[in-house]
Amino acid sequence: MNEITGNEIIHQYLRHNKKFPHVLCAGCGHGIVLGTLIRAIHTLAIPKDDVVIVAGIGCSGRLAVYVDFNTVHTTHGRALTFATGIKMANPKLNVICIMGDGDALSIGGNHLIHAARRNIGVTALILNNNIYGMTGGQSSPATPEGSTTMTNPYGQLDASFDTVALARGAGANYVARGTVFHVKRLEKIMVEAISRPGFSVVEAITPCHTQYGRKNRYKTPVDMYKWLKKAAVPIDRYEEMTEEQRTDRLPIGVFVAEDRSGFEERYLSLQAQMRAKGGK
Amino acid sequence: MKQQQQLHRFEIRFSGLGGQGIITLGRVMGQGLALGHGYNVTQTQSYGPEARGGSSRCDLVISSEPISYPKAESLDLLVALSQEACNAYYPYLKPGGALVLESDLVKQPPTNRFLGLPFTSLARDKVGVAQAMNTVVLGALSHLLPFISQSVMRKSLESSLPAKIRAVNVKAFNLGHRLAKKEWGDDAGEVWRVEDSERD
């Protein structure tokens, strides 16, 4: 075993002029997602220069600053719009968007559905922690009905978004869900998401014990990981379950996997066609 | 190109119903005067709901000098292709200005001094394409306005049209020019030629 493995790989992709440990809370799954993403990029052997990480605002948005890629930390909810411009301007680049659930599903919901409809060749990595963590624990569109937050002290009234159903409905080429407990599976998903053409959506369930857990029966980070271990069920098994068995269970795995060409590819071929014709 | 007649803010308004090709008419004429004849021209038009539904309007200001204010304020020539348009814009015609009418559509002219032709039926019956009505008007005006060279305007028209409708439009243009000469007389626009030569 002479290969460098595990965190030693990751250390090579971290920015050496940044101070570690990072700003996220102890036990926050976001670091695990970042590690997983780095391993996926390493597995695919993509040069650092060809990777652009575009992040939104929130805890997830802070990840970009720590990695030695081209990194763009954008405005709240708008990461996919920047990513769309970058991909169209230079289709050669691997553009990966890191967003939170509030970022991608609430303020950026419109951009998410249109990126999916357009099938732009970008990987959307949605870090779902069911809460607005950075700003102190307010409700997000992924906050489960009935749970308690700073802005829903008497219980969340509205239903939460099903990211997978939303992305599929909007036409994403690849849709998958993983958790930070099931890391190897998540890594496989990311490898596939990045290498597919078109728009890929990966929802990573990454618990926030600080802002969500403490108010909702999960006292420590470990409690949250135990919940993940128990709640997550591979999609094929989930499908065989009865409605009753499905209660409080979360299907994980790959939900959509197609190979439709991305918007940028379709644009380039249209351009070549029009230019060959010499205009209209 | 022969010596350009001196013009000092000659203002034309084309008006009528949406779908009559008024904007195209103004644009083609403006382009011919600006690029073909070398005048300074500004063309403005009605936008939005006004341009979609009932009435349509397109203005040209033509001048030998640079044009400062681009909108038409006091019309030298009003082309009215509907009764409503005629009613609405006649008050903006300057004293001594000319009124050109679609004589089938404007049944109640606001004055007895006007030049009329049944442009729509001419286009439909003599050209075979009712939509070429605006080009018949363009042909007629190329006769009426002394500062327009018929051949230059026709060339400009041809250059702005796709090949498949070029022949029809040239036919419409020539028809308009011929009939205006016959019906309105050789010196119909003489008033502007005289006025301008006096000014210089």
Added chain:
Amino acid sequence: MARPRKRKEIFALGNEAVVEGALLAGCSFYGGYPITPSSEIMEIMAARLPLTEDGVFIQLEDEIASMGAIIGASLAGRKVLTATSGPGFSLMQENLGYAIMAETPMVLVNVMRGGPSTGLPTSPAQGDVQQARWGTHGDHPIIVLSASNVQECLDMTITAFNMAEKYRTPVILLLDEVTAHTREKIEIPNPGEFEVFSRTVPSMPPEWYKPYEETVRGVPPMPPLGSGYRFHVTGLVHDRNGFPTQRPEEIVELLERLHRKIDQFFYDIQLVDTIETADADVVVIAYGSVARSAELAVRQARENGVRAGLLKLKTLFPYPRRQTEKVLAHARTLVVPEMNMGQMSREVKRVNMGRASVRTINRIDGQIVTPSEILKVIMQG
């Protein structure tokens, strides 16, 4: 004035001229969302860009996304354009601030229409002048240009791109419905007859590159994403390496540099045209289509024996203070006609400091200020 080559002439809309100017300036990326009365810019770009070698056109889901996309494309090395009007301009303010903070060159054309809100979609107005200056939050420098006729739409678009690239900043070009929707004959300049400036890129090995380093001009070089210079771009206040900072001295250093890189080049940025101002007692200060009315009024006033002049603003912000002070040396009266309630006259009054009497003419009825209205005020002295 010997011209070696004849220039191509076209009979074009103001909006069309913007496209011609943008393409001449090297614009290869348009992202936008249609809105009256700016839509022709987008429509023509949609037809033209796919026919060029590397031109990209994309219609986004809204104006917020339009700004995001063009900023992204600019970071990836493109010269980028978007155009909008009224409500769309309001939506763009968020990412406009980002572009200022991340020093991203871009040109934003706002064809002003009547407001507030949906307002008067097809009527001209100049109600977005102060929004262009202060619309996005926080203290920030901004370059706002204007054009009053179709030829200027072309020329000022080229200028806007050059300034955006030179100063690494968004540049707003404010047009109004009249200018955008007037057709006129314009000349397309031949290559070589106008300046085309492109952003400076770093010329040191990547390891030594500091993305927001202090330079003499205050403008750091900017590599395109993916060219080997990996760095962090953020809308947060950042240090020289691009990383977020909260250290007071680094905050001040960044924000002061953002201002200084514009402030020290006022002579290059503040553009005006003057007509008969040398001896004028009454000077009209106008911009956009109203400047055309003003020009006619000034000429008529001269014919009537009044020494009138026109100071036409082609740069609205930073406000051309020096050029205004020049006319204030002899002007007794300044007349400021605008299609708003007095947005630019605030700036004029600020510079005037009570020296001349300032007369404003304000129209908010969706109509352009006419020459006769201006003439009347000039004649009153």
Added chain:
Amino acid sequence: MANKKKGKSKITVYPDWCKGCGICVEFCPGRVLELSSQGKATVVREQDCIRCGFCELHCPDFAIVVQDKDFVEADKLPRRRSAKTTDKGE
């Protein structure tokens, strides 16, 4: 794969980077790690490590490195040679 590797691991925890969240301690099948009185993960039963990789993969702060003992000792030093890097710039 696990048993074959039992007792052959070298585990390093960087205390500066460890935030003491306890994930590694809780889920380690060999109970190799414990939280110290300082609240940091520490290696207490290295010989029981089966190199499943859980702690390394699940450390949110990249503070744990698990290596092959024989290999590290042969090298004498924790390895710092550059990996199969795909970085164009380096």
